[in-house]
Amino acid sequence: MKELTxxxxxxxxxxxxxxxxxxxxxxxxxxKYFKKHKQENxxxxxxxxxxxxxxxxxxxxxxxxxxxxxxx
Numbered sequence: 449m450k451e452l453t454x455x456x457x458x459x460x461x462x463x464x465x466x467x468x469x470x471x472x473x474x475x476x477x478x479x480k481y482f483k484k485h486k487q488e489n490x491x492x493x494x495x496x497x498x499x500x501x502x503x504x505x506x507x508x509x510x511x512x513x514x515x516x517x518x519x520x
Contacts, residue, residue, distance in 0.1 A: 449476075
């Protein structure tokens, strides 16, 4: 068996590369790489965003206007 070391310059592409390589039945991985990757892509916790606009003078109507660039 041959081993290959790959250096990733863009960590955002690591998941893509691992998924691609895992499709080949002749490629084996050490388990530690997949565990790290899956932990990084944990689901987003909506409730951690609580208070995001706290202390800012903005409401839902203003947010919509800014998001959709609706003229006043």
